[in-house]
Structure formats: structure tokens, C-alpha cells
Amino acid sequence: MTEKSEKQDLTTRLERLDARYVYLFFAALLIIPIVVPFGLPILVTSPTRDFYDYVEKNVGKGDRVLIWGTMTTGWWPTEYRPSIVAVSQHLFNRGAKLYYISDGAEDPLLVDTVFGMIDKGPAKYGVDYVSLGYYAGGEVALSAFAKDVYSLVKTDYYGTPVDQLPMMKEVKTAKDFKFVMHVTGSPAEWLLRQYKTPYGIDCGWVGSSGMVGIYMPYYASRQVVGFVCGLRGGAEYETLMKRPGIGLASTDAMSAGHLYFALIMIFANIVYYIGRKERKKQ
Amino acid sequence: MLQSGRILQFVYLIVAFAAVVVLFELQKKRGFLPKMRRLAALDAIEEVVGRATEMGRPIHVSPGTPSLGESIEVETIAGLAVTGYVAKLCARYGVRCIATAFLPEMLPIVQEVVRQAYIAEAKPDAYKEEDVRYLTDQLDAYATAVQGIVERENCVGNIVVGRLYGVSFMIFARAAIGGKTMNIGGTAYYLNVPHLVATCDYVLIGEELFAAEAYLTQNPRQLMSLFSQDIFKFVSMGLVVLGTLLFLAGSGAMVTLLKM
Amino acid sequence: MSSYTLRNQIPLAIASLILVIVFAEYFLAMPKAVSDFISGLQKWTVILSAFAMVLSLLSVTRIHVPRVMKTGANMSDRALSAWLLVIMVITILVGIGFDTPSAQYQFIFRNLFSPLSSGVWAIMAFYYCGAILRSFRARSLEATVLVVAGFLVVTRNTPVISAIIPWWESLGTWIMNVPGVSGMRGLVIGVGVGVVAMGIRMLLQMERRPITGEA
Numbered sequence: 054m055t056e057k058s059e060k061q062d063l064t065t066r067l068e069r070l071d072a073r074y075v076y077l078f079f080a081a082l083l084i085i086p087i088v089v090p091f092g093l094p095i096l097v098t099s100p101t102r103d104f105y106d107y108v109e110k111n112v113g114k115g116d117r118v119l120i121w122g123t124m125t126t127g128w129w130p131t132e133y134r135p136s137i138v139a140v141s142q143h144l145f146n147r148g149a150k151l152y153y154i155s156d157g158a159e160d161p162l163l164v165d166t167v168f169g170m171i172d173k174g175p176a177k178y179g180v181d182y183v184s185l186g187y188y189a190g191g192e193v194a195l196s197a198f199a200k201d202v203y204s205l206v207k208t209d210y211y212g213t214p215v216d217q218l219p220m221m222k223e224v225k226t227a228k229d230f231k232f233v234m235h236v237t238g239s240p241a242e243w244l245l246r247q248y249k250t251p252y253g254i255d256c257g258w259v260g261s262s263g264m265v266g267i268y269m270p271y272y273a274s275r276q277v278v279g280f281v282c283g284l285r286g287g288a289e290y291e292t293l294m295k296r297p298g299i300g301l302a303s304t305d306a307m308s309a310g311h312l313y314f315a316l317i318m319i320f321a322n323i324v325y326y327i328g329r330k331e332r333k334k335q
Numbered sequence: 336m337l338q339s340g341r342i343l344q345f346v347y348l349i350v351a352f353a354a355v356v357v358l359f360e361l362q363k364k365r366g367f368l369p370k371m372r373r374l375a376a377l378d379a380i381e382e383v384v385g386r387a388t389e390m391g392r393p394i395h396v397s398p399g400t401p402s403l404g405e406s407i408e409v410e411t412i413a414g415l416a417v418t419g420y421v422a423k424l425c426a427r428y429g430v431r432c433i434a435t436a437f438l439p440e441m442l443p444i445v446q447e448v449v450r451q452a453y454i455a456e457a458k459p460d461a462y463k464e465e466d467v468r469y470l471t472d473q474l475d476a477y478a479t480a481v482q483g484i485v486e487r488e489n490c491v492g493n494i495v496v497g498r499l500y501g502v503s504f505m506i507f508a509r510a511a512i513g514g515k516t517m518n519i520g521g522t523a524y525y526l527n528v529p530h531l532v533a534t535c536d537y538v539l540i541g542e543e544l545f546a547a548e549a550y551l552t553q554n555p556r557q558l559m560s561l562f563s564q565d566i567f568k569f570v571s572m573g574l575v576v577l578g579t580l581l582f583l584a585g586s587g588a589m590v591t592l593l594k595m
Numbered sequence: 596m597s598s599y600t601l602r603n604q605i606p607l608a609i610a611s612l613i614l615v616i617v618f619a620e621y622f623l624a625m626p627k628a629v630s631d632f633i634s635g636l637q638k639w640t641v642i643l644s645a646f647a648m649v650l651s652l653l654s655v656t657r658i659h660v661p662r663v664m665k666t667g668a669n670m671s672d673r674a675l676s677a678w679l680l681v682i683m684v685i686t687i688l689v690g691i692g693f694d695t696p697s698a699q700y701q702f703i704f705r706n707l708f709s710p711l712s713s714g715v716w717a718i719m720a721f722y723y724c725g726a727i728l729r730s731f732r733a734r735s736l737e738a739t740v741l742v743v744a745g746f747l748v749v750t751r752n753t754p755v756i757s758a759i760i761p762w763w764e765s766l767g768t769w770i771m772n773v774p775g776v777s778g779m780r781g782l783v784i785g786v787g788v789g790v791v792a793m794g795i796r797m798l799l800q801m802e803r804r805p806i807t808g809e810a
Contacts (some may be wrong), residue, residue, distance in 0.1 A: 075728060076721045083720075094758035098768070127475045127716035161695065162704050190641035197637040204634055205641070211696050240500075240524075250340070254618045262752075263526055270776045270783070285754060304754045310720065311753035317724060318731050318746050328710040348791065362728045376745055390598050409793040415804045432728045440644060451807075465661075469654035475715035485723040495662055505722035507611030525779050530740075533730040544791035556801060564792045571784050 067324045075317065082313050085262075088303035093305050100265075100272050100305070101289040104257050104279030105143070107232075111255070112180050114148030116231040119226060121195060122164060123157040123237040133163070135197040135287020135300030137236055140259055142171045143294055150220050152230070154185040154206070156194050160236075161210045173332040179209075186210035192240075195247045199227035227252045232278075234259055241267050245276055264284070342595045352565060358559040368555055369562040374574055376519050376537035377550050380417075381390055383492035383517050384424040392491040393431035396421045398445060399497020399522065400437040400477060408543070410523050411441070414497020415448050416548035417521070421494055422452035426461060433484060434467045437477055442469040478506040496521035496547065497540060504530050521547070603807045607800050614798055655683065682707070744770055 055125025056214050112118060120141075124133045144151055153164045164184045176182055185206050188194040197205045202224050208214050215221040223229060227248055233245040237258040249256045258268055271277050281290050284307055287300030337345055361367055362523040387394050398414030418434060425432035434449050436442040440462045446467045449462065453462035485493050499522040520531035521539025538593070539547065549557035578589035613636065619625060659676040662668065676784050688704055693699045732740035750756050751767020796802045 069670070070724045070728075072728060079721065079724055085777055095754035096757040096764055098764075125473070125712065126471070126704075127712035129709070130713050131716075157706070159708075162701065165696070165701070188641055189644035190637070191644075191798050193637045193640045197634060197641065200630070200634055202720050204638060212694070239663065266771060266775055266779060267526055267773055268781055273772060273776060285752065288754065308755040311749055314723070314727055314757075315750050317727050317745055318749070319740060321728050321731060322742060325734075335746040336624060337622060341622050348618070348622075351791050352795055352798075356793070402722055405773070412734045412793060412797075412805055413750065419804060438647070439649075439654070442649035442650055442809070444655055446808070448804055465658065468658055469651050472651070475712060475719075479715055505719055505726055523789070524784075525782050528782075530726075533726045542785040542789040545786075545793055557796075560792050560796055564788050567788045567791075568785055571788065575784075 065328070067328075069092065070181055077147060078311055078323045079310070082309045083306045086309050087303065091305045093188050093230070093308050095292060095301070095304050097287055097289040098285075100279045100285050101281050102279070102293065103272075103288060104140075104281050105293045106138070107170065107255070107257065107278040108143050108147060112144065112147050112232055114147050116147075117220075117229060118144055119150050119227075119230045119233045120151060120153045121155060121233070121235045121237070122155045122160040123235075124155075124160045124163045125165070126159050128261055129163055129166075130226045131303070133236060133259070135284055135303070136259045136281040136290060137167055137287075138170050138298060139287055139290040139296070139300065140234070140281060140295055141167055141291070142296065145171060145173055145176055148181075149231075149306060151182040152185065152220070152224070153183065154198065155187040155266055156189070156191050158187055158189075164210075171319075179213070183218055183220055184210040185215075192243045192247065195243055199252065202229075203228060210233070226286045227254060232255060232257070236260070237264075241271060249276060258282070259286075340594065342380070343593060345476050347509070351563065354566065355560055355563045358563050359556060361419050362555050362559045369565075371546065371558070371561070374539065374543055374546065374550055376521060376539045376543070377547060379419060379517070379519055379537045380492075380494065381424065383494070383519065384421070384428055384430055386517070387425070387430040387491045388428040389460055390491055393486070394421065394425060394492040394494065395433045395435065395481065395490045397435045397437070397481065397497070398441070398448075399495065400474060400500050401441075401498040403527070408498065410498035412545050413544045414521075414524075415444065415497040416551070417494065418445065419448045420547075420551045422449040423456055424454035426453045426458045431463075433464060433488060433490070435470045435477075435481060438472050439469055442467070442540070462510050478504055482506045485489040485530055490516055492517045494519045494521065498522065498542065499524055500533070505534055526545075542578045606806045607803060610806055611691060611798060652683075652687075656680070678806075698783070744774075747774075 069212055078111050082084050122253065123135075124137070141151070153161075155161050155164065161184055168184070170181075173182070186209060188198070189206055192198070194205060194330060202221075206215055206221075209218060227233070233244065233248045237243075241264065244256050244258065248254045249282070256276075257278045258264070258280040260280060260282045262285060264280075265282045268277070268280045268282065272280060281287065284303055287298070288304045288307075289300075291300045293297045383394060386392075396418050398411055398418045401408060401411050422432050422434065424430070432449065436445045440473070446464065449467050450459075450462050453459055454537050459509050471477050481493070481495070484490065493516050496519070504520065504527060517537075518535040519537045519539075520535035521544050522528060522531060523544050525541075528538070528540050532540075545564070546561050548554070549561045574589070578593075581587075581589045616629065617633060617636075620629050659680050662676040663673050663680065665673070686700075689697075689699050689703060731738075731742050731745060733742045747767050747770050751764055751770070756765075757764035793802065
């Protein structure tokens with residue numbers, strides 16, 4: 054076999070590389086940093102920092118914070134858990150009154166999980182925090198709640214009538230909240246259309262990592278105080294809180310995965326170009 | 336009378352409404368019809384149906400995956416238009432059309448759209464209700480289920496156009512391996528446009544989705560409505576340039592105007 | 596009254612009327628009765644969305660029960676459909692009998708649903724690999740721009756690179772904030788204009804599909 058045909062053969066084999074080898078190496082690259090953490094550094098980005106600073110400087114004892122959730126179980130371990138746990142912990146530390154409500158069917162169960170993961174300190178259920186359950190309808194439910202809380206909510210998630218919950222007596226409409234968060238992979242505009250634009254309430258997002266590009270224009274124009282997105286956002290928030298958790302523990306794997314994607318891009322293009330040159334010569 | 340902060344929006348709506356009506360009248364009186372550029376993704380639908388007819392394989396079509404509470408909104412309506420068109424072509428050429436709905440409340444609408452398409456082609460008996468299915472309202476499960484349908488039923492085309500919420504459509508890349516299935520995707524939801532570009536053979540991006548019905552039916556009123564959209568896009572561009580110049584000159588007039 | 600009027604005209608008229616009322620309520624200062632009416636409609640939407648799940652239940656049953664009963668069909672298909680129906684019935688019974696906050700329901704959610712959902716989501720990572728391998732090739736000028744921008748943004752999102760090379764983070768952030776955001780804003784404006792045009796078409800009863808199914 055000539056050197057030329059050996060090269061073509063190699064290029065063709067690389068172009069037609071079985072994707073399973075790529076997947077196997079990728080899996081190994083993700084598992085190793087989780088088992089043996091490297092402790093790679095991370096940089097805190099401005100949307101997360103601004104969100105943290107807002108909560109630190111503007112949310113205090115007794116301030117009412119509404120948290121609308123559309124969390125799903127699939128995205129929970131990596132996209133939501135690090136961020137929502139860190140943010141909830143921060144809000145509890147600040148002594149805020151937290152009202153959790155859901156427009157996703159799985160969200161109340163995940164909110165329950167959040168309650169189990171954080172140190173609530175002296176906070177009491179029904180007085181300092183409440184889970185109001187799931188209400189179908191998406192943006193319509195957000196809108197109905199904003200106009201009149203009691204039109205939508207009759208009981209909390211556990212079936213307790215809201216008139217038996219002291220903190221529910223303090224809210225009637227969206228105007229009674231200091232800060233509204235949407236924990237979501239849902240459209241960004243819901244929060245702005247139903248809370249920011251009509252009522253002028255400060256808003257922020259805790260979202261999945263893919264939403265960064267979507268949130269950025271609204272953050273750049275200061276329509277939201279900031280956002281905490283995905284695993285990296287959670288890790289950044291844990292760094293700011295000085296409270297390492299699952300987010301920081303997973304950033305090594307995240308770094309490895311991203312670097313691998315970058316390498317695959319380079320590899321695929323090099324092989325493509327070499328193959329193209331060979332085909333042109335022929 | 337008008338709520339503050341919404342005056343400009345109201346004015347825009349009235350002007351847009353008036354423009355559409357004026358353009359309809361213009362079309363009626365002068366017979367003016369704007370020309371549209373080619374949309375490869377929509378042209379490819381006929382190619383897919385042709386392949387399906389030759390090979391005797393079915394086609395999967397879906398009007399998208401809106402999130403709950405948004406079930407009947409504009410991208411879904413555009414997706415339903417494409418679904419209806421695909422169903423019509425399938426009815427015409429005797430191709431099996433498998434349509435799936437993401438939300439339970441979408442199921443009767445998709446059923447009706449597909450059924451009406453078969454009736455329009457004078458083949459009401461060819462319509463099979465079991466080929467219009469509700470799968471699940473979980474994104475990952477839906478994408479996997481669609482992939483399962485495409486692979487099990489050996490579909491020649493996978494057409495998913497509408498509100499595509501969620502990133503699970505990377506799964507469609509699986510179907511594209513070996514060129515077994517042609518993927519046609521389309522959405523105005525910016526998060527998913529890159530995913531579709533990476534996984535689909537043909538893509539409808541952004542407002543091309545809203546042009547779908549006008550392009551496919553060549554209905555004069557739809558075309559004039561599309562023309563009005565283009566006019567307002569130019570108006571928006573003009574406002575952006577004007578606003579930038581005013582801002583650079585130190586004037587907040589445009590910001591004040593937009594806050595009205 | 597003809598069936599065409601009942602099936603098509605009346606629903607379209609109701610839809611147009613509701614559209615006008617909702618528009619008017621948003622823009623004009625309306626009496627409280629109108630706002631209460633709109634709130635009532637919104638509550639109905641929430642209720643209808645919840646009841647639509649009954650439809651989904653019927654649809655799933657209608658697809659899978661015949662599959663299970665079909666003799667001579669593929670055994671694995673029948674088994675999977677049977678399994679789906681069994682799990683569906685158990686989950687519904689537990690949810691109705693014990694309610695969703697109960698330990699029993701939580702058991703199903705945490706040990707069955709959650710790992711499955713997370714597993715499917717985890718598979719996405721491998722599909723991303725495959726898609727990058729196949730699609731991110733600089734075949735043309737546009738594809739080259741896509742590859743370069745993708746590479747910069749992927750590496751910008753890598754925590755270790757941004758910590759070691761801060762200016763790389765700034766470059767990636769600039770790409771997202773300037774060309775990325777401006778492109779997205781253009782798309783958003785175009786889509787927004789399209790949405791308004793579609794709304795006007797619905798008001799003029801040109802878009803009938805969601806209501807009547809006809810073009």
C-alpha cells in the first residue's frame with residue numbers, strides 16, 4: 054500500500070469514526086473528575102454576581118420573595134439543583150419570607166427536596182416559607198396570581214387552607230412582593246410581561262444553562278437584576294456564598310466536558326480538511 | 336383612558352391593524368401580490384413526501400412542543416399550518432402520516448387538522464385516528480418517543496415545526512445518521528435554533544415560520560399580511576437607528592417614547 | 596342553525612370577541628367587572644389545562660391497549676406497552692389515594708420518574724458530541740463563523756479556562772453580548788412583529804385552524 058493510499062485510508066477511517074468511541078472517551082472524561090476531583094478554579098460572572106449583590110443588599114428580614122418554579126426532574130440534578138439550593142439558602146440567611154409556587158407538575162416535589170437540603174435556621178413553615186403547590190396554565194397562572202393571589206390559591210401544597218397560614222395574610226397581589234424569581238427553562242418573557250412591566254417589581258431568573266443567551270439581552274438592558282444559570286451559575290453562587298456544594302463539586306467534570314467538545318470541534322475540522330484536500334487531489 | 340406605559344403599544348397595534356386592512360384593499364383593487372424568496376425547508380416537504388411515496392415509508396409530523404399555558408399560541412398555529420399541509424400531501428399521494436401532539440389539549444386540534452386535510456383531498460376514509468397520537472408532555476420523553484416512532488416505523492421524514500421548547504431535539508441527530516431520515520425543523524424560539532441547525536437537514540428560522548402558511552398556500556391575504564410584517568420590520572429598523580443616533584446625541588427622547 | 600355555523604362560525608365569533616375584550620382590558624382602563632371577567636377566563640384556562648390531562652390518559656390508553664391485545668405482534672412491543680399501562684395505573688391510583696405529598700407518591704417520583712428523566716437528559720450530552728462531530732464543519736463561510744463562534748463560546752463557558760485566561764472569558768462574553776445579543780434582538784423583533792401580525796390575522800378570522808381545523 055502506498056504512503057498516499059495509507060493516508061487516505063486513515064483519513065477515511067477517521068471521518069467515519071464510530072461515534073461510540075467518542076462517547077466512551079467522553080463518559081470516562083466526565084466520570085474521572087467526579088471520582089477524583091481536581092479542584093480547578095472558576096470565575097464568577099457578572100449576572101450571578103449582580104443577582105447575589107441584589108439579594109445581599111436589597112432583600113432583608115421580612116421581605117417577601119415570590120419564587121415561581123417550572124423545574125423538571127430531568128434537569129434537576131445539574132441545571133436547577135445547585136442554583137436553587139444556593140439561592141434559597143441565601144434568601145433564608147437574609148431572613149426573607151419565601152413563597153414557592155409552581156407552574157410545572159414536578160416542581161412542588163422538587164421544592165420539597167430543596168426544603169430538605171437547606172439549613173432553614175429559625176424559619177417556620179407557614180410563617181417564613183410556604184409551598185403553594187402546582188397550578189396549570191403557565192403564563193396565565195402567573196398572571197392570575199399577580200392580579201389576585203386568592204383567585205388562584207386556596208390551599209398550600211399540603212392541603213392547608215391559606216387562611217390558616219399567617220404569611221399568606223400579608224399578600225393580596227403581586228405588588229406585595231419585594232422580589233420575584235422565576236426558576237425555569239420556560240420563556241423569559243413570562244416574568245417580565247406579568248411582573249416587571251405591569252408592576253415594576255424587581256425580577257431575576259434561576260434558569261438552565263442554555264438560557265444564558267436568552268436572558269442576556271434583558272440583563273444587559275437592566276430589566277432583571279441578574280440571573281443564575283445552570284451548573285456553572287450554581288457553582289458561582291456557592292463560591293460567593295462561601296458554601297461549597299454540588300455545583301462546585303461538578304465544575305471539574307464540566308470543565309473536562311467543555312474542553313472535550315472544543316477538542317472534538319478542532320478534530321472534526323482537521324479531519325474534514327485533510328479529507329477534502331485528498332479528495333480534491335484525486 | 337389608556338393605561339400609562341401601554342400607549343405606544345396601543346398605537347402600534349392600531350397602526351398595524353390599519354396597515355393590514357389597507358394592504359388587503361390594495362391587493363383587491365390593484366391585484367398587487369408581493370413575491371416571496373424561496374424557503375428551502377418548505378420546498379423540501381414535497382421532496383420528503385415524494386421519497387415517502389416511492390419507498391412506501393411513512394412521515395412523522397408534529398406542530399411543536401409549546402410549554403403548558405402556551406398551548407395555542409402563534410408558533411403552534413404556524414406549526415399546525417405546516418402539519419395540515421403535510422397531511423394534505425400525504426393524503427394526496429397515499430403516504431401514511433403519523434402526527435404527534437405534545438400537550439393533551441393539542442391532541443383534538445391536531446386530530447381535526449389532519450382529518451380536515453384528508454377531507455380536503457376527498458379521502459376521509461384514509462384518515463386513521465390511531466396515527467394521530469398524544470405522546471407525553473415531558474420534553475425528554477417526547478423527543479425520545481418521536482425518535483422511537485421514527486426508527487420503529489422507519490419514517491422517511493421527520494417534520495417538527497412550531498414552538499420547540501427545550502433542548503431535547505439533539506436526539507433527532509440520531510435519525511439523520513446514514514441519511515435514513517430527513518429532518519425538517521423550524522422554530523422561532525431562539526434557544527432551539529442552533530440545535531435545529533446542527534441536527535436538521537432543513538431549518539425554518541424565526542419569522543420564516545410565520546411565512547409558512549402564506550408560502551405554502553399562496554393565499555393573497557396571507558401574502559399581504561406577510562408583506563405588512565416586512566414593512567413593520569423596516570419601521571423597527573428605522574426606530575433602532577433613530578434611537579441609537581438620538582442616544583449618542585445625548586437625547587433620551589426615544590427611551591421616553593418607548594416608555595409611554 | 597346549520598352544523599357549519601355551530602362548528603365554525605360561533606366558536607370563531609366567540610374567539611374574536613374574547614380577543615377584543617382581552618386586548619381592551621390590557622390597554623384601556625376598564626371597569627372592575629371586565630377585569631374580574633378576564634380573571635375568571637384565566638381561571639377557566641387553568642382548569643381546562645388540568646382537565647386536558649384526562650384526554651391524554653384516554654389517548655395513551657387507546658394507543659397502548661390494542662397493542663397489548665394484538666396477537667401475533669412483536670412481544671417486546673406488547674411487553675413495553677403493558678408495562679407503561681401498569682405503571683400509569685399504579686401512579687394514578689397512588690396519586691389519587693395517597694395524594695402527591697405522600698411518602699408513597701414521593702417514592703415513585705424519586706425512585707422511578709426522577710432517575711429515568713435524568714437519564715434521558717444525560718443522554719443529550721452524547722448526542723451533542725455526535726452533532727458536533729458531524730455538523731460543526733467549516734464547509735462554507737457561514738459554517739466557519741458558526742464553528743469559530745461556537746468554539747469561543749464553549750471555551751468561554753469552561754470554568755477552568757475563564758479562571759486561567761480571564762481575557763478569554765471577556766472575549767467569549769463579548770461575542771455573546773454584542774454579536775450574539777444583537778442577532779438575538781433582531782430575531783426577537785422579527786418574531787414579535789410576526790406575532791402581532793398573526794394576532795391580527797386571528798382577530799380577522801383568517802387563522803381558523805386552532806378552532807375549526809380547516810385552513
